[in-house]
Protein backbone atom coordinates (compact mmCIF):
# COMPACT_ATOMS: atom_id res chain seq x y z
CA UNK A 246 0.00 0.00 0.00
CA UNK A 247 1.36 3.45 -0.84
CA UNK A 248 0.90 6.18 1.74
CA UNK A 249 1.67 9.86 2.12
CA UNK A 250 1.53 12.22 5.07
CA UNK A 251 -2.20 12.98 4.77
CA UNK A 252 -3.01 9.25 4.62
CA UNK A 253 -0.92 8.64 7.72
CA UNK A 254 -2.78 11.42 9.50
CA UNK A 255 -6.19 10.08 8.43
CA UNK A 256 -5.36 6.53 9.46
CA UNK A 257 -4.03 7.69 12.79
CA UNK A 258 -7.22 9.60 13.44
CA UNK A 259 -9.48 6.63 12.66
CA UNK A 260 -7.32 4.30 14.76
CA UNK A 261 -7.63 6.70 17.68
CA UNK A 262 -11.42 6.89 17.32
CA UNK A 263 -11.77 3.12 17.15
CA UNK A 264 -9.45 2.44 20.08
CA UNK A 265 -11.11 0.62 22.95
CA UNK A 266 -9.18 0.62 26.20
CA UNK A 267 -9.63 -2.77 27.84
CA UNK A 268 -9.16 -2.88 31.61
CA UNK A 269 -6.38 -5.00 33.03
CA UNK A 270 -8.88 -7.62 34.32
CA UNK A 271 -6.74 -10.68 33.91
CA UNK A 272 -7.84 -12.42 37.12
CA UNK A 273 -8.56 -15.65 35.27
CA UNK A 274 -4.97 -15.85 34.00
CA UNK A 275 -3.28 -14.76 37.21
CA UNK A 276 -2.28 -18.27 38.16
CA UNK A 277 -0.98 -19.15 34.74
CA UNK A 278 2.67 -20.01 34.45
CA UNK A 279 2.64 -17.57 31.50
CA UNK A 280 4.54 -20.02 29.38
CA UNK A 281 5.85 -18.57 26.12
CA UNK A 282 4.25 -20.53 23.30
CA UNK A 283 5.16 -18.52 20.21
CA UNK A 284 7.23 -15.45 19.27
CA UNK A 285 6.59 -13.46 16.11
CA UNK A 286 9.28 -11.09 14.86
CA UNK A 287 8.19 -8.47 12.34
CA UNK A 288 10.83 -6.30 10.65
CA UNK A 289 9.44 -2.89 9.74
CA UNK A 290 10.47 0.28 7.90
CA UNK A 291 9.06 3.67 8.91
CA UNK A 292 9.49 6.97 7.02
CA UNK A 293 12.54 8.99 8.06
CA UNK A 294 13.35 12.59 7.10
CA UNK A 295 16.84 13.43 5.73
CA UNK A 296 18.59 14.14 9.04
CA UNK A 297 22.35 14.68 8.95
CA UNK A 298 24.97 13.19 11.24
CA UNK A 299 28.61 12.15 11.11
CA UNK A 300 27.41 8.93 9.47
CA UNK A 301 25.89 10.82 6.50
CA UNK A 302 22.20 11.39 5.77
CA UNK A 303 19.32 9.31 7.08
CA UNK A 304 17.78 7.17 4.33
CA UNK A 305 14.08 7.30 3.34
CA UNK A 306 13.15 4.78 6.06
CA UNK A 307 14.49 3.63 9.39
CA UNK A 308 14.31 -0.01 10.38
CA UNK A 309 13.03 -1.64 13.57
CA UNK A 310 12.04 -5.14 14.70
CA UNK A 311 8.75 -5.69 16.52
CA UNK A 312 8.24 -8.64 18.88
CA UNK A 313 4.90 -10.31 19.67
CA UNK A 314 5.32 -12.87 22.41
CA UNK A 315 2.39 -15.26 22.84
CA UNK A 316 1.72 -17.11 26.11
CA UNK A 317 -0.43 -20.04 27.18
CA UNK A 318 -2.70 -17.58 29.03
CA UNK A 319 -3.63 -15.99 25.72
CA UNK A 320 -1.77 -12.84 26.73
CA UNK A 321 0.50 -11.32 24.08
CA UNK A 322 3.46 -9.18 25.17
CA UNK A 323 4.92 -6.69 22.70
CA UNK A 324 8.46 -5.34 22.29
CA UNK A 325 10.51 -3.22 19.90
CA UNK A 326 14.22 -3.26 19.26
CA UNK A 327 16.88 -2.16 16.81
CA UNK A 328 16.21 -2.83 13.15
CA UNK A 329 17.90 -4.48 10.23
CA UNK A 330 18.21 -7.95 8.84
CA UNK A 331 21.09 -9.07 11.08
CA UNK A 332 18.96 -8.21 14.12
CA UNK A 333 15.94 -10.01 12.69
CA UNK A 334 18.13 -13.09 12.28
CA UNK A 335 19.48 -12.75 15.83
CA UNK A 336 15.92 -12.48 17.16
CA UNK A 337 14.86 -15.55 15.15
CA UNK A 338 17.76 -17.47 16.68
CA UNK A 339 17.07 -16.13 20.18
CA UNK A 340 13.39 -16.91 20.13
CA UNK A 341 14.16 -20.63 20.01
CA UNK A 342 15.75 -20.24 23.46
CA UNK A 343 12.70 -18.61 25.01
CA UNK A 344 9.81 -20.68 23.67
CA UNK A 345 8.63 -22.99 26.46
CA UNK A 346 10.05 -20.71 29.19
CA UNK A 347 8.04 -18.73 31.69
CA UNK A 348 7.70 -15.04 30.76
CA UNK A 349 8.15 -14.12 34.45
CA UNK A 350 11.56 -15.86 34.35
CA UNK A 351 12.98 -13.49 31.73
CA UNK A 352 16.29 -13.16 33.62
CA UNK A 353 16.85 -16.92 33.42
CA UNK A 354 17.59 -16.70 29.70
CA UNK A 355 19.23 -13.26 29.81
CA UNK A 356 22.82 -14.49 29.49
CA UNK A 357 22.12 -16.95 26.69
CA UNK A 358 20.14 -14.45 24.61
CA UNK A 359 22.44 -11.50 25.34
CA UNK A 360 25.33 -13.62 24.08
CA UNK A 361 23.53 -13.78 20.72
CA UNK A 362 22.73 -10.04 20.73
CA UNK A 363 21.98 -7.64 23.61
CA UNK A 364 19.44 -5.81 21.43
CA UNK A 365 17.61 -9.10 20.77
CA UNK A 366 17.44 -9.72 24.50
CA UNK A 367 16.18 -6.15 25.05
CA UNK A 368 13.28 -6.72 22.63
CA UNK A 369 12.36 -10.09 24.14
CA UNK A 370 12.69 -8.89 27.74
CA UNK A 371 10.42 -5.96 26.97
CA UNK A 372 7.80 -8.28 25.49
CA UNK A 373 8.04 -10.56 28.58
CA UNK A 374 7.63 -7.58 30.90
CA UNK A 375 4.65 -6.40 28.87
CA UNK A 376 3.05 -9.86 29.15
CA UNK A 377 3.79 -10.02 32.92
CA UNK A 378 2.28 -6.57 33.38
CA UNK A 379 -0.83 -7.53 31.47
CA UNK A 380 -1.12 -10.76 33.47
CA UNK A 381 -0.96 -8.94 36.80
CA UNK A 382 -2.64 -5.67 35.88
CA UNK A 383 0.59 -3.83 36.72
CA UNK A 384 2.43 -1.23 34.70
CA UNK A 385 5.95 -2.21 33.66
CA UNK A 386 7.47 0.40 36.00
CA UNK A 387 5.51 -1.10 38.89
CA UNK A 388 6.76 -4.59 38.10
CA UNK A 389 10.35 -3.31 38.27
CA UNK A 390 9.99 -1.64 41.65
CA UNK A 391 8.94 1.86 40.67
CA UNK A 392 7.95 4.32 39.65
CA UNK A 393 10.32 6.81 41.16
CA UNK A 394 8.76 9.43 38.85
CA UNK A 395 5.62 9.55 36.67
CA UNK A 396 6.95 12.20 34.32
CA UNK A 397 10.23 11.77 32.43
CA UNK A 398 12.14 14.63 30.84
CA UNK A 399 13.45 14.51 27.26
CA UNK A 400 15.74 16.85 25.31
CA UNK A 401 15.17 18.51 21.93
CA UNK A 402 17.26 16.50 19.45
CA UNK A 403 18.27 19.03 16.79
CA UNK A 404 19.68 17.81 13.49
CA UNK A 405 20.96 19.74 10.50
CA UNK A 406 18.99 18.38 7.59
CA UNK A 407 17.79 18.67 4.03
CA UNK A 408 14.21 19.51 3.11
CA UNK A 409 12.00 16.43 3.00
CA UNK A 410 11.12 17.22 -0.61
CA UNK A 411 14.68 17.70 -1.87
CA UNK A 412 14.41 16.55 -5.53
CA UNK A 413 17.50 14.30 -5.43
CA UNK A 414 16.26 12.56 -2.32
CA UNK A 415 12.73 12.18 -3.71
CA UNK A 416 14.27 10.33 -6.66
CA UNK A 417 15.55 7.61 -4.31
CA UNK A 418 14.37 4.30 -5.80
CA UNK A 419 13.87 2.85 -2.33
CA UNK A 420 10.90 5.13 -1.67
CA UNK A 421 7.69 3.09 -1.89
CA UNK A 422 5.14 5.54 -0.48
CA UNK A 423 3.60 8.58 -2.12
CA UNK A 424 5.64 11.32 -0.49
CA UNK A 425 6.30 14.22 -2.81
CA UNK A 426 6.70 17.95 -3.00
CA UNK A 427 4.94 20.67 -0.97
CA UNK A 428 2.10 19.37 1.18
CA UNK A 429 2.97 15.82 0.13
CA UNK A 430 6.40 16.17 1.74
CA UNK A 431 7.05 14.01 4.81
CA UNK A 432 7.36 17.14 6.96
CA UNK A 433 7.62 20.89 6.67
CA UNK A 434 10.89 21.65 8.49
CA UNK A 435 12.64 22.57 5.25
CA UNK A 436 16.41 22.69 4.90
CA UNK A 437 18.37 23.45 8.08
CA UNK A 438 22.07 23.92 7.33
CA UNK A 439 22.99 27.24 8.90
CA UNK A 440 23.07 28.73 12.42
CA UNK A 441 20.02 30.92 11.62
CA UNK A 442 17.94 27.99 10.38
CA UNK A 443 18.94 25.91 13.41
CA UNK A 444 17.88 28.65 15.82
CA UNK A 445 14.47 28.69 14.12
CA UNK A 446 14.22 24.94 14.47
CA UNK A 447 15.23 25.05 18.14
CA UNK A 448 12.67 27.76 18.76
CA UNK A 449 9.93 25.70 17.12
CA UNK A 450 10.94 22.58 19.13
CA UNK A 451 10.67 24.65 22.29
CA UNK A 452 7.30 26.17 21.36
CA UNK A 453 5.78 22.92 20.08
CA UNK A 454 7.00 20.51 22.78
CA UNK A 455 8.36 22.75 25.56
CA UNK A 456 11.85 21.20 25.65
CA UNK A 457 14.12 22.76 28.27
CA UNK A 458 17.36 21.10 27.12
CA UNK A 459 18.75 21.38 23.56
CA UNK A 460 21.09 18.87 21.92
CA UNK A 461 22.84 19.80 18.68
CA UNK A 462 23.88 16.88 16.48
CA UNK A 463 27.25 18.00 15.13
CA UNK A 464 29.98 16.35 13.01
CA UNK A 465 28.13 17.53 9.90
CA UNK A 466 29.14 21.09 8.90
CA UNK A 467 32.60 22.63 9.42
CA UNK A 468 33.21 22.72 13.21
CA UNK A 469 33.35 26.53 13.34
CA UNK A 470 29.89 26.73 11.79
CA UNK A 471 28.63 24.24 14.36
CA UNK A 472 30.17 26.34 17.13
CA UNK A 473 28.47 29.46 15.65
CA UNK A 474 25.22 27.50 15.66
CA UNK A 475 25.53 26.60 19.34
CA UNK A 476 26.45 30.17 20.20
CA UNK A 477 23.48 31.52 18.22
CA UNK A 478 21.18 29.13 20.11
CA UNK A 479 22.70 30.23 23.41
CA UNK A 480 22.20 33.89 22.49
CA UNK A 481 18.65 33.25 21.32
CA UNK A 482 17.68 31.56 24.59
CA UNK A 483 19.66 34.16 26.59
CA UNK A 484 21.92 31.51 28.07
CA UNK A 485 19.03 30.03 30.01
CA UNK A 486 18.73 26.61 28.37
CA UNK A 487 21.30 23.84 28.91
CA UNK A 488 23.01 22.92 25.64
CA UNK A 489 24.73 19.75 24.44
CA UNK A 490 26.83 19.19 21.31
CA UNK A 491 27.54 15.75 19.82
CA UNK A 492 29.98 15.45 16.86
CA UNK A 493 29.91 11.62 17.06
CA UNK A 494 33.72 11.43 17.16
CA UNK A 495 34.15 13.16 13.81
CA UNK A 496 36.61 15.71 15.20
CA UNK A 497 40.35 15.41 15.58
CA UNK A 498 41.84 15.98 19.02
CA UNK A 499 43.07 19.41 17.91
CA UNK A 500 39.59 20.45 16.70
CA UNK A 501 37.93 19.09 19.82
CA UNK A 502 40.30 21.15 21.98
CA UNK A 503 40.00 24.31 19.87
CA UNK A 504 36.18 24.27 19.75
CA UNK A 505 36.01 22.94 23.30
CA UNK A 506 37.70 26.07 24.65
CA UNK A 507 34.93 28.19 23.10
CA UNK A 508 32.25 26.01 24.68
CA UNK A 509 33.12 27.59 28.03
CA UNK A 510 31.28 30.69 26.76
CA UNK A 511 27.86 29.03 26.49
CA UNK A 512 25.52 27.28 28.92
CA UNK A 513 26.98 23.85 28.14
CA UNK A 514 25.52 20.86 29.96
CA UNK A 515 28.03 18.44 28.45
CA UNK A 516 30.37 17.80 25.53
CA UNK A 517 29.36 14.51 23.88
CA UNK A 518 31.81 12.24 22.03
CA UNK A 519 33.85 14.90 20.18
CA UNK A 520 36.59 12.29 19.57
CA UNK A 521 36.87 8.53 19.34
CA UNK A 522 38.09 6.20 22.09
CA UNK A 523 38.48 6.42 25.84
CA UNK A 524 42.10 7.67 25.75
CA UNK A 525 41.43 10.58 23.39
CA UNK A 526 38.23 11.48 25.23
CA UNK A 527 40.24 11.53 28.47
CA UNK A 528 42.77 13.92 26.89
CA UNK A 529 39.98 16.32 25.96
CA UNK A 530 38.39 16.01 29.39
CA UNK A 531 41.63 16.58 31.31
CA UNK A 532 42.71 19.51 29.18
CA UNK A 533 39.39 21.34 29.08
CA UNK A 534 37.81 20.26 32.37
CA UNK A 535 34.39 20.29 30.72
CA UNK A 536 31.76 17.65 31.57
CA UNK A 537 32.01 14.92 28.92
CA UNK A 538 29.40 12.37 27.93
CA UNK A 539 29.34 9.30 25.73
CA UNK A 540 27.26 6.79 23.91
CA UNK A 541 30.35 5.68 21.96
CA UNK A 542 33.27 4.87 24.29
CA UNK A 543 31.35 3.29 27.19
CA UNK A 544 28.57 1.24 25.65
CA UNK A 545 28.71 -2.05 27.54
CA UNK A 546 29.58 -3.32 31.00
CA UNK A 547 32.99 -4.55 29.86
CA UNK A 548 33.96 -0.92 29.01
CA UNK A 549 33.47 0.23 32.59
CA UNK A 550 36.73 -0.99 34.21
CA UNK A 551 39.00 0.79 31.70
CA UNK A 552 36.84 3.93 31.88
CA UNK A 553 37.35 4.00 35.64
CA UNK A 554 41.12 4.00 35.09
CA UNK A 555 41.32 6.31 32.06
CA UNK A 556 38.55 8.71 33.18
CA UNK A 557 37.17 9.80 29.78
CA UNK A 558 33.68 10.79 30.93
CA UNK A 559 31.31 12.27 33.47
CA UNK A 560 28.07 11.08 31.89
CA UNK A 561 26.96 7.77 30.39
CA UNK A 562 24.20 7.92 27.80
CA UNK A 563 22.78 4.45 28.19
CA UNK A 564 20.44 2.72 25.80
CA UNK A 565 18.43 -0.22 27.02
CA UNK A 566 18.65 -1.82 23.57
CA UNK A 567 22.46 -1.75 23.55
CA UNK A 568 23.11 -2.47 27.23
CA UNK A 569 20.84 -5.55 27.21
CA UNK A 570 17.38 -4.56 28.39
CA UNK A 571 15.66 -2.42 30.98
CA UNK A 572 16.87 -4.52 33.89
CA UNK A 573 20.47 -4.09 32.65
CA UNK A 574 19.83 -0.36 32.44
CA UNK A 575 18.78 -0.38 36.10
CA UNK A 576 22.09 -2.10 36.93
CA UNK A 577 23.92 0.54 34.89
CA UNK A 578 22.14 3.18 36.98
CA UNK A 579 23.49 1.66 40.18
CA UNK A 580 27.03 1.52 38.74
CA UNK A 581 26.88 5.17 37.62
CA UNK A 582 25.59 6.23 41.01
CA UNK A 583 28.41 4.34 42.71
CA UNK A 584 31.25 5.68 40.58
CA UNK A 585 29.94 9.26 40.32
CA UNK A 586 28.83 9.34 36.67
CA UNK A 587 25.60 11.03 35.70
CA UNK A 588 23.17 9.06 33.55
CA UNK A 589 21.08 9.93 30.48
CA UNK A 590 19.48 7.97 27.64
CA UNK A 591 20.82 7.70 24.11
CA UNK A 592 18.41 7.36 21.21
CA UNK A 593 18.32 6.19 17.63
CA UNK A 594 15.19 6.38 15.45
CA UNK A 595 12.43 4.41 17.10
CA UNK A 596 8.67 3.90 17.21
CA UNK A 597 6.14 4.17 20.03
CA UNK A 598 6.83 0.87 21.82
CA UNK A 599 10.44 1.90 22.40
CA UNK A 600 9.22 5.40 23.31
CA UNK A 601 6.99 3.95 26.03
CA UNK A 602 9.83 1.65 27.15
CA UNK A 603 12.18 4.66 27.46
CA UNK A 604 9.63 6.44 29.63
CA UNK A 605 9.43 3.35 31.86
CA UNK A 606 13.27 3.29 31.98
CA UNK A 607 13.15 6.84 33.33
CA UNK A 608 10.49 5.80 35.84
CA UNK A 609 12.46 2.86 37.26
CA UNK A 610 15.98 4.28 37.30
CA UNK A 611 16.36 6.70 40.21
CA UNK A 612 19.79 7.83 39.01
CA UNK A 613 18.50 8.83 35.55
CA UNK A 614 18.18 12.54 36.23
CA UNK A 615 19.37 14.05 32.92
CA UNK A 616 16.86 14.78 30.17
CA UNK A 617 16.92 11.79 27.82
CA UNK A 618 17.51 11.93 24.08
CA UNK A 619 14.72 10.82 21.78
CA UNK A 620 14.23 10.87 18.01
CA UNK A 621 10.44 10.62 18.55
CA UNK A 622 9.59 14.19 17.41
CA UNK A 623 10.99 13.17 14.01
CA UNK A 624 8.48 10.33 13.65
CA UNK A 625 5.86 11.43 11.12
CA UNK A 626 2.50 11.88 12.84
CA UNK A 627 0.33 8.85 12.06
CA UNK A 628 3.28 6.66 11.03
CA UNK A 629 3.74 5.03 14.43
CA UNK A 630 2.73 1.38 14.83
CA UNK A 631 0.85 1.89 18.10
CA UNK A 632 -2.86 2.58 18.38
CA UNK A 633 -3.86 6.22 18.35
CA UNK A 634 -1.73 9.31 17.87
CA UNK A 635 1.98 9.54 18.57
CA UNK A 636 2.57 9.76 22.35
CA UNK A 637 2.39 13.36 23.57
CA UNK A 638 5.35 15.47 24.73
CA UNK A 639 4.45 18.43 26.94
CA UNK A 640 6.82 20.85 28.64
CA UNK A 641 9.63 18.56 27.45
CA UNK A 642 8.19 15.70 29.53
CA UNK A 643 6.38 12.45 28.79
CA UNK A 644 4.05 10.69 31.23
CA UNK A 645 4.35 7.00 32.05
CA UNK A 646 1.55 5.32 30.05
CA UNK A 647 -1.37 4.27 32.23
CA UNK A 648 -2.22 0.78 30.90
CA UNK A 649 -0.87 -2.53 32.19
CA UNK A 650 2.55 -3.63 30.91
CA UNK A 651 4.18 -1.13 28.57
CA UNK A 652 0.85 0.64 28.28
CA UNK A 653 0.67 1.06 24.51
CA UNK A 654 -1.11 -1.21 22.03
CA UNK A 655 0.10 -2.48 18.71
CA UNK A 656 -2.00 -1.37 15.75
CA UNK A 657 -2.05 -4.46 13.54
CA UNK A 658 -2.99 -2.54 10.40
CA UNK A 659 -0.15 -0.05 10.79
CA UNK A 660 2.25 -2.87 11.62
CA UNK A 661 1.28 -4.73 8.46
CA UNK A 662 1.79 -1.56 6.43
CA UNK A 663 5.22 -0.92 7.97
CA UNK A 664 6.22 -4.53 7.27
CA UNK A 665 5.05 -4.22 3.67
CA UNK A 666 7.18 -1.09 3.35
CA UNK A 667 10.15 -3.04 4.74
CA UNK A 668 9.64 -5.79 2.16
CA UNK A 669 9.26 -3.41 -0.75
CA UNK A 670 11.90 -0.76 0.00
CA UNK A 671 14.78 -3.23 -0.01
CA UNK A 672 16.62 -1.52 2.87
CA UNK A 673 18.11 -4.13 5.16
CA UNK A 674 20.68 -2.18 7.25
CA UNK A 675 21.18 1.50 8.04
CA UNK A 676 23.49 3.09 5.46
CA UNK A 677 23.60 6.89 5.87
CA UNK A 678 26.72 7.16 3.70
CA UNK A 679 24.84 5.82 0.70
CA UNK A 680 22.10 8.46 1.00
CA UNK A 681 24.70 11.18 1.57
CA UNK A 682 26.50 10.19 -1.64
CA UNK A 683 23.32 10.81 -3.63
CA UNK A 684 23.81 14.47 -2.64
CA UNK A 685 27.61 14.67 -2.44
CA UNK A 686 28.99 11.88 -4.65
CA UNK A 687 32.51 11.86 -3.16
CA UNK A 688 31.33 12.14 0.46
CA UNK A 689 33.45 10.29 3.03
CA UNK A 690 33.34 10.24 6.80
CA UNK A 691 36.66 12.08 7.04
CA UNK A 692 37.64 13.81 10.28
CA UNK A 693 37.34 17.55 10.77
Ligand code: GKR
Pocket residue numbers: 296297298299300462491493540591592593594618
Ligand atom coordinates in the same frame (compact mmCIF):
# COMPACT_ATOMS: atom_id res chain seq x y z
O1 GKR B 1 20.30 9.35 14.31
O2 GKR B 1 21.92 10.14 13.12
C1 GKR B 1 21.45 9.78 14.20
C2 GKR B 1 22.29 9.86 15.45
O3 GKR B 1 23.55 10.39 15.17
C3 GKR B 1 22.42 8.51 16.09
O4 GKR B 1 22.74 7.56 15.14
C4 GKR B 1 23.44 8.43 17.21
O5 GKR B 1 23.58 7.09 17.58
O6 GKR B 1 21.87 9.65 18.49
C5 GKR B 1 23.05 9.06 18.46
C6 GKR B 1 24.11 9.74 19.30
O7 GKR B 1 23.75 10.39 20.25
O8 GKR B 1 25.29 9.57 19.05
Ligand code: MG
Pocket residue numbers: 491493517518539540541591
Ligand atom coordinates in the same frame (compact mmCIF):
# COMPACT_ATOMS: atom_id res chain seq x y z
MG1 MG C 1 25.81 10.66 20.90
